[in-house]
Amino acid sequence: MEGISSSIIIDDTTLRDGEQTAGVVFSKKEKIAIATMLDAMGIQELECGIPAMGKDEQASIRALVDLGLNARLITWNRAVREDIEASIACGVKAVDISLSVSDIMIAHKLGKNREWVKDQLKRTLEFCKKKGLYVSVGGEDSSRAEIPFLLELMSIALEFGADRFRYCDTLGILDPFTMFDNIAALRRGVPELDLEVHTHNDLGMATANAIAGIRAGARFVNTTVNGLGERAGNAALEEVVMALKLALGIELGIETRQFHQISKLVGSASRRPVPPWKAVVGERVFSHESGLHTDGVIKDPANYEGFDPEEVGLRRHLVVGKHSGASGLMERYRSMGIHMEREEAKMLLCRVRSTAQRNKQALSDKDLSRLYLDNKADNWAA
Template identity: 50%
Template sequence: MKSFVIDDTTLRDGEQTPGVSFTLPEKLEIVKGLDKIGVQEIEAGIPVMGEEESRVFSRIVDLGLNARIIAWNRALISDVQASINAGADSVEISLPLSDIQIKTKLNKDREWIKNQIRRVIDFCVSKNLYVSVGGEDASRADIDFVTEYAKLVKEHGGARFRYCDTVGILDPFSTYETVKRIIEEAQIDVEIHAHNDFGLATANSLAAIRAGATHVNTTVIGLGERAGNAPLEEIVMASRHVYGIEDGFDHSCIKSLSEYVSKASGRAIEPYRPVIGELMFTHESGIHTDGILKNPNNYEAFDPAELGMERRLVVGKHSGRGILEYILKSHGLEYTSETVKALLEAAKNISGRKKRCLNNSEVIELYKSIAI
């Protein structure tokens, strides 16, 4: 697998999460964080939405970031003109490709779609814009029509085609085959835009990259419509540790940006969340803590230090003697085999009753009561 470009859409698709609304300072902080990580492209908003959205987009452009700043548009010349007025030199334009959306959403047909995309791309090219062209709901569209559309995009000067799994119904196998076919037949760069309705956004995005997709859409902590989009943190870390892709991303900034977006969006980072959840590096069971103490690689896919996180070994219902001996040793406390046995039994009982793990200070206090 080759390296790829991340086009993060936290400020566009991510902000479309019901109830999420970022302030100007929050948006500026988020794009700076994305740029610091090394995200190559940022979809920063929809200028045609109104004066405020346009002003915010302009402020982001004026930051002079390394990332390409992209404005999202419907396939309407008036939308594109609004983006140009806001300072955009790169645009994403989108039209539905599935028959259900063409007919029931737009009340149009396939010929209208083809004619409209030609007209709008030609306008964009005449304004010297970088043009990415999306196919909304492409995963439910006729594949022959999708490839025909992608060829039109290439012929009229579009830089790439965005293959959108708008309602999240793809699986990694069909994603791989379809993306590979589009690339081979249309000879155009492909971007994958995956939704997480069945928990497959990350897997589908990686499958698309494996098939040759050059770009992938992400959002921080997987924000987005319904179940969200492919999470930035999962795509970055999985591509490195599952596929061994060498990238230029600063992984140490991912956790802090995720926490910031979590606070700004009002969406909590669940403890069991992949990659950045605290339980990723929290170990309780005796088998696991024993293995971790001997070599962290026994039960961790990557070092938590990569994300600026720390490993936690805790005592609970499933703990063994090893973790208790480790805690006692680290605090310079003496113990016997019988002391550890009694301490383990007491700790398990308390943990089971309280339905939580014990912290180190609680273990030490328990030790003192037993050792007397």
């Protein structure tokens, strides 16, 4: 597809931005488990922490380095020498150096000006490259920065040896059309420097914005498992990978059958349970109740499923409730070892729907067994 890099890299930041979710803390053991599973799945890069936070964080990062993973480990740093030194001490070979780039943050967060930002970028990059580090320049609040200033920073980054520039929609305020236009403009302006997109979900568009950035030419994309992250979260790993595969036809070679398992692991470690309706990995996103839909799925799952649930480690559920039809009811009873003719199913539907309406929920196997026996008893009595 025109404009899309042939070698897209997932930089998963569950262990950094994901852990920055208010109230979330991963233990070292949990970080090792998450990193190991992501690596085994084929995730190419893991943003694994912030060494400047102190000794506990540094010990966790060192433990990840010692695993000898295939994935590149990269740490998040302010664009200051002390942070970089802390990262080097952990044994990592790649760093993200973050600078606020919007005028509002430069003035009201840093209390500086654009010239200071440019000088700080030069000094920090010079130090990083003397140490032989791979460097991503993180443009905090890029989505509220002016494109000409971002191009100026990208040119400096390129001149001083940076490996890529991270365009951050820090407040999650963009729409996919604007994201596409902005990334395309940066790509045209400094085509020699790889671009990375970092999106937040404040308006519910993190995944859409990530995909738009990739379509516009970004080669790197940040994700988190389950969309974990500050405020409303980040672009979800499972959503981005499956969207690339199914909507754009781009296969990254990631073992998607492990998505449900990694989702459960991160949900448990973060104490943020995954909603059953969560896109791609929710336990019930392949549930069917409507008579029309259930009948179609029984005939051919492709009628109402965009992909096989097994692709992400899930399975299909045929739910019996208020909206069920005869085909779904017969199939559900068949799974319980009860063969039922269509006419019998049609007669039983009234009781099924009435029970679901009264209980305000789907029927369990126990409910269905009771209704089946009651129906048989009534027929015998008649």
